[in-house]
Amino acid sequence: MSVYRGDWVLPRVPRIxxxxxxxxxxxxxxxxxxxxxxxxxxxxxxxxxxxxxVPGAFEIPGVARKLQDRYDALITLGAVIRGxxxxxxxxxxxxxxxxxxxxQEGKIPVIFGVLTCNxxxxxxxxxxxxxxxxxxxxxxxxxxxxxxxxKLSGA
Numbered sequence: 001m002s003v004y005r006g007d008w009v010l011p012r013v014p015r016i017x018x019x020x021x022x023x024x025x026x027x028x029x030x031x032x033x034x035x036x037x038x039x040x041x042x043x044x045x046x047x048x049x050x051x052x053x054v055p056g057a058f059e060i061p062g063v064a065r066k067l068q069d070r071y072d073a074l075i076t077l078g079a080v081i082r083g084x085x086x087x088x089x090x091x092x093x094x095x096x097x098x099x100x101x102x103x104q105e106g107k108i109p110v111i112f113g114v115l116t117c118n119x120x121x122x123x124x125x126x127x128x129x130x131x132x133x134x135x136x137x138x139x140x141x142x143x144x145x146x147x148x149x150x151k152l153s154g155a
Contacts, residue, residue: 008147010042014072016049016142019064021078021114023056027123031077031113034133038140057114058091061098064110072149073108073142077135079115079123092116109145113138 018035020028036046050071054063057078064074076099082088095114103110113134117123125131 008144010143010147011150013044013048014143014146015070016044016073016075016146017067017071018049018051018075018077019060019067020051020053020076021055021057021060022053024079024081024120024123027079027115027120027127028077030124030127031079031115031133031135031138034128034135034137035075035077035113035139038136039143042143056091057095060095060114061102064099064102068102068105068107068110071108073111073146074102075111075113075135075138075142077113077138079117079127081115081120081123082118088116109142109149111138111142111145 016039018032020032022028032051036049039049040046052063052067054060057080060076060078064076067074080088080092080095096112099110099112115123115126115134126134
């Protein structure tokens with residue numbers, strides 16, 4: 001059975017929420033801009049996408065869980081940047097695990113667009129710099145996954 005090989009279509013206008021960390025705001029805002037621009041390219045106006053800001057990356061999974069029954073997909077964005085203490089490891093691990101748990105439930109696509117970088121420069125490179133914009137990539141993944149979920153459920 002071949003259900004998906006990159007040929008995706010959206011049979012309807014999806015409901016998408018983006019959960020964004022306020023911490024490392026310049027990076028988060030650049031990721032969000034990339035995501036919104038990509039969604040716009042595929043026909044979703046900015047007024048059709050709900051953006052929910054949370055204080056830090058650690059809060060992303062809890063808010064995403066609260067939202068999952070209202071949307072066709074969730075995109076999570078933020079940046080956790082390594083510092084001098086083990087705090088990075090705890091936050092990055094907790095966010096990744098929490099978002100992964102939601103995604104594994106399979107109710108809706110939950111896309112992990114949270115950067116985990118060693119330096120601010122690495123984060124900037126991935127938020128619209130030399131490495132592209134991971135927010136844009138997360139938005140594209142959300143659209144593809146909505147299509148795939150629809151195909152798998154017979155929609």
